[in-house]
Amino acid sequence: MLRHTTNWVTKPANRVDGPDKANGAAKYAGDYRVPGQLVTRALRSPIPHARITRLDTSAALKVPGVLAVITSDDFVDHGRFGFPVADNFILAYQKVRYVGEGVAIVAAVDADAAEAGVNAIELDLEQLPVIEDMEQALRPDAPVIPDVVTEGSKKGQPNVCLTQIVRNGDPEPIIAASPVQLDQTYATPFQEHAYLEPEAVLSIPNPDGSVIIYACDQSPFNNRGIAAAVLGLPEDKVRVIQAIVGGSFGGKDEGVYQMSAQTAKLALLTNRPVGMVFSREESIIVSYKRDASKIRVRLGADKDGKLQAAKVEAWLDGGAYSAETVLTAWRAAMHLAGAYTYQAVTGDVHVLYTNNNYSSAFRGFGNTEAVACIEQAIDEVAEQVALDPIDMRLKNIIGKGDRTMTGATLNQEVGLRACLEWVRQKSDWDRKRREFPAQNKNARYRKGIGVACYFHGMGLGGEGVDFANATIAIERDNSVTLTNGLTDYGTGARTVFTLIAADVLGARPERIKVLLTDTETAINSGPTVASRASVVGGNATRVAAEKIAQLLTFAAANLFKCAPAQVLRDKEAFIGPDEEPVDFDTVVNHARQLGYVLSAHGRWQLPVIHWDFEKGTGTPYVGYTFGAQIVEVTVxxxxxRVQADRIWAAHDIGKVLFPEGAYGQLYGGITQGLGYGLMEEVEINHGYIHNVNFDDYIIPTAMDVPPIEATFVEAPFHLGPYGAKNVAEPSMLGVAPALANAVYHATGKRIRELPLTPERVLLGHALHNDDHGDNSRLWLGYADGLRKVRITQAA
Amino acid sequence: MNSFGYVRAGSIDEAVALLNTPGVNSRALAGGTDLMVAVRAGEAGSFDRVVDISTIPDLRGIAMVGSRARIGAATTFSEIMRSGLIQQHARFLADAAHSVRTMQITNMATLGGNVANAAAAADTPPVLVCLDAEAIIATPAGQQRMPVASLLRGHLKNTLPAGGLIVAFEFDPLSVDTRNTFLKLGRRNALTISRINMAATGRLQADGHIAEARLVAGACFSRPRRAREVEALLQGRLPSAALFAEAGQLLMRLMVQEVGQRWSTEYKALALAAMVEEALETVLPLPANETETVRSIGVKSVESMR
Structure with a gap:
């Protein structure tokens, strides 16, 4: 059934979810209204770290209109959850560890009653010392944040959750013997996902004691698993339906799972539907962020700029709960030294607990932080050996058959060289690198141009088994329905699945509908993360569609009274030996008459690889995506103030299945990278987030995004459907370090701490607004002094 | 969020009457771009109703009245940006309005609202102060005039007489040989609160000496006011990079003197001095041998905006 030409894949196409989103018909979880629906309000911690010495909700239950109040006591094992480290709770248990952490939730008939209910809850908090940064977390006398035994506990550093390592030889003697050495430390900020849709869930109880949860989650099956566990229900009593999701970028995992379990519990207690919708401020204060990092890079190179060895150590501020930072750290470790060949590399990534909100998944998942730092370091080495930054990279990048920084052999086509050469040529790099430094030294406006390149491991890699399930059915009206266990939270995956199914089946995309992912109709495919939907979910869709296509070919052969191999296809037409085309509907109807069941299930899995987490050796990924980005700036x-004037981007993402979608991801990713590089920074002062809405937490507007010239280098990838790889996460990786390198080129100032705010660029360091939390407390309901929360000092 | 009533005024007299109805705490509502944000944040205080003044014909429009330019208080930023009269006589006011750079706001926000709200970082007040503009204020006792500079008392504080409503602004158009500029430093190119903004005008004598210079910095003093000390320094001198640097240093010292050392001072002092130099270079052109390439970022240069 292999097709070498395509009818729909790779061709211009519209997003299948576009019209509904554009005309307002798309329903997000916050849009659902059902009779009897209750609203919720939360009692949240007003301080970063405290022991809960008393929590009494009895008065709240007496408030008119209040129907239920829940705390950690309402969940199995106090609602403990978390993978791989179970240190988190559905609602705070015994301690609060960050500002905004949920302590109790009230369900009531309206918002005023719910708010009055929250104000009636009595909460006594005994203040604990606050760990404001990673240095404090490592001090021997630091208060211990988690209630689990950590890897660091054995070494007297209980706030070190764990350390992910890479061991590829011994770099130290090689670096020591290298004529060119670099030892620099870089820092990256907390980043807010800034999805358009704040979090929303709706739970509806069923008469049989089961519950339906509509949620804006990334991974409905993970959501179901956690909800069932903390509710004490078998998984088949919890049905999770993913509503249309308005953006996620990694941000709608743990936090939305907490909301789902909370509302489900309240729905079961009250026997009423219960909704929960965050305001933007609640979303920013309560939801997790991209970790802030410090990364120390030591490199050794020879006089010609050939890299010899790297020793990289990173510290990630995971905040109050480890969440996915444990896995983020692993991906960071796998990429710390970049897309280059070395004789030896070691990497150590430590995940630290602090009282700064908490960190988890965010586009790029550790590699964003790694690329931001190593790509500045490479430029610094290039300068030491007086090499052009692109020549430096071309001299050292990995190619097919080379050993990557982890020591694994790269067994795939590599388009990285082509990417670097494309951006070099398109940006007029060589002339600009030569001419910009000749600008008047006193000029008020100075131009610079900088580059960064990257590799990005595909899929889950060593994090877990990487599979997906798809189903396909031809309905009675000859429309086609698809399900996939991997979801579309704005990424375009639904369109990719549609195009693949259309192509394999020979059915117009207009016939095809991808259902919302529902744990009762779709098949568990693990989490929708790691930009794996197109490759893994796409292959599962292909497998399912091939089964149906085969049945249709048999039916057509029966109709034509010929051998199946004699049946030809032209889009929807089936053509037999007499060359008279028969349409899709006729063949489908004939297949039914033959008794064929026109539904199928496809499962597909990436080859199993092995990474030894203890030893730090093995094969981390089955393959990689590559890319290079150049940014030209005026400072x-x-x-x-830094203005990005133009961006060039070339990415090797394998075969492009849905060009509009891929470019959309690319432009969006570049914009998010621009924000990360220039302006985005969740400012946390003494544990309080200062910038709690988009007036203070700023992201690029359309006026900030410069012209982007981009291309895709389609190095074929044998495992991807049609040779495809992935683009969602890699798209943002190069922008921030390319900006930093461009600012250096323009000004001679190396700013090793992102983002490149006006203060950092002018002064060389950031300035901090010494906000003591008024902004956060206002939005957590503490402005009017009606909360009955008593805070005492520890004896 | 508080609940409150709504009433629409059809005329200036009706608006003043409604705003002064005994026993009813009323707030004037024009574009709502500040008021509604404050209401949501619980920062607007309590009031019983809003009086919508946005459709009163006499509060809108831009025209010459005798030798003076007059702008109705409920004139929107978009109308100011598009006005040929403003482009001709006080282009930097259009530039300040445009610096908001989002039509959702510029179509609603009004000049009177921007002044009455008196936010320290507001973009049009420095320009009005630089123009020595007057506000015409309707009160139950009749109309009165006040310089815009004395209407602004500090962040979110105005000196409007009780029950007063700004009706219009008037100013003398800039002479044809007066250059003007508005600069804005924000964290991004649109929808950004000014860290510093600046309005300046300058006129040279035939012999190249400075006939007049005016400079107003916003968002870094307690309220926008003409930097008379800097203006005096420049008066009668020949433009030079050294003179402008001295002017920048002077304004920087004045800022620290007035508002003291704050968390942001280390940065703002340097940036303010740089912006003074840039503004003065624009309105008081340096001799050719001192000119350097100056291209604005943060705000598009005046030329590229047209």
């Missing part, structure tokens, strides 16, 4: 030397 105002009087104010430190």
């Amino acid at each position: 105002h030397t009087g104010t430190g």
Whole structure:
């Protein structure tokens, strides 16, 4: 059934979810209204770290209109959850560890009653010392944040959750013997996902004691698993339906699972539907962020700029709960030294507990932080050996058959060289690198141009078994329905699945509908993360569609009274030996008459690889995506303001299945990278988030995004459907370090701490607004002094 | 969120009457771009109703009245940006309005609202102060005039007489040989609160000496006011990079003197001095041998905006 030409895949196509989103018909979880629906309000911690010495909700239950109040006591094992480290709770248990952590939830008939209910809850908190940063977390006398035994506990550093390592030889003697050495430390900020849709869930109880949860989650099956466990129900009593999701970028895992379990519990207690919708401020204060990092890079190179060895150590601020930072750290470790060949590399990534909110998944998942740092370090080495930054990279990048920084052999086509050469040529790099430094030294506006490149491991890699399930059915009206266990939270996956199914079946995309992912109709496929939907979910769709296509070919052969191999296809037409085309509907109807069941299930799995987490050796990924990005900037030397003038991007993502979608991901990713590089930074002062809405937490507007010239290098990838790889996460990786390198080129100032705010560029360091939490407390309901929360000092 | 009533005024007299109805705490509502945000944040205080003044014909429009330019208080930023009269006589006011750079706001926000709200970082007040503009204020006792500079008392504080409503602004158009500029430093290019903004005008004598310079910095003093000390320094001198640097240093010292050392001072002092130099270079052109390439970022240069 292999097709070498395609009818729909790779061709111009519209997003299948586009019209509904554009005309307002798409329903998000916060849009659902059902009779009897209750609203919720939360009692949240007003301080970063405290022991809960008393929590009494009895008065709240007496408030008119309040129907239920829940705390950690309402869940199995106090609602403990978390993978791989079970240190988190559905609602705070015994301690609160960050500002905004949920302590109790009230369900009531309206918002005023719910708010009055929250104000009636009595909560006594005994203040604990606050760990404001990673240095404090490592001090021997630091208060211990988690209630689990950590890897660091054995070494007297209980706030070190764990350390992910890479061991590929011994770099130290090689670096020591290298004529060119670099030892620099870089830092990256907390980043807010800034999805358009704040979190929303709706839980509806069923008469049989089961519950339906509509949620804006990334991974409905993970959501179901956690909800069932903490509710004490078998998984078949919890049905999770993913509503249309308005963006996620990694941000709608743990937090939405907490909301789902909370509302499900309240729905079961009250026997009423219970909704929960966050305001933007609640979303920013309560939801997790991209970890902030510090990364120390030591490199050794020879006089010609050939890299010899790397020793990289990173510290990630995981905040109050480890969440997915444990896995983020692993991916960071696998990429710490970049897309280069070395004789030896070691990497150590430590996950630390602090009282700074908490960190988890975010686009790039550790590699964003790694690329941001190593790509500046490579430029610093290039300067030491007086090599052009692109020549430096071309000299050292990995190619087919080379050993990557982890020591694994790269057994795939590599389009990285082509990417670097494309951006070099398109940006007029060589002339600009030569001419910009000749600008007047005193000029108020100075231009610079910088580059970064990357590799990004595909799929889950060593994090877990990487599979997906799809189903396909031809309905009575000859429309086609698809399900996939991997979801579309705005990524375009639904369209990719549609195009693949259309192509394999020979059915117009208009016939095909991808259902919302529902744990009762779709088949568990693990989490929708790691930009794996197109490759793994796409292959599962292909497998399912091939089964149906085969049945249709048999039916057509029966109709034509010929051998199946004699049946030809032209889009929807089936053509037999007499060359008279028969349409899709006729063949489908004939297949039914033959008794064929026109539904199928496809499962597909990436080859199993092995990574030894203890030893830090093995094969981390089955393959990689590559890319290079160049940013040209103008820097105002009087104010430190940086303007990106133009961006060039070339990415090897294998075969492009849905060009509009891929470019959409690319432009969006570049914009998110621009924000990460220039302006985005969740400012946490003494544990309080200062910028709690988009007036203070700023992201690029359309006026900030410069022209982007981009291309895809389609190095074929044998495992991907049609040779495809992935683009969602890699798209943002190069922008921030390319910006930093461009600012250096323009000004001679190396700013090793992101984002490149005017203060950092002008002064060389950031300035901190010494906000003591008024902004956060206002939005957590503490402005009017009606909360009955008593805070005492520890004796 | 508080609940409150709504009433629409059809005329200035009706608006003043409604705003002064005994026993009813009323707030004037024009574009709502500040008021509604404050209401949501619980920062607007309590009031019984809003009086919508946005459709009163006499509060809108831009025209010459005798030798003076007059802008109705409920004129929107978009109308100011598009006005040929403003482009001709006080282009930097259009630039300040445009610096908001989002039509959702510029179509609603009004000049009177921007002044009455008196936010320290507001973009049009420095320009009005630089123009020595007057506000015409309707009160139950009749109309009165006040310089815009004395209407602004500090962040979110105005000196409007009780029950007063700004009706219009008037100013003398800039002479044809006066250059003007508005600069804005924000964290991004649109929808950004000014860290510093600046309005300046300058005129040279035939012999190249400075006939007049005016400079107003916003968002870094307790309220926008003409930097008379800097203006005096410049008066009668020949433009030079050294003179402008001295002017920048002077304003920087004045800022620290007035508002003291804050968390942001280390940065703002340097940026303010740089912006003074840039503004003065634009309105008081340096001799050719001192000119350097100046291209604005943060705000598009005046030229590229047209």
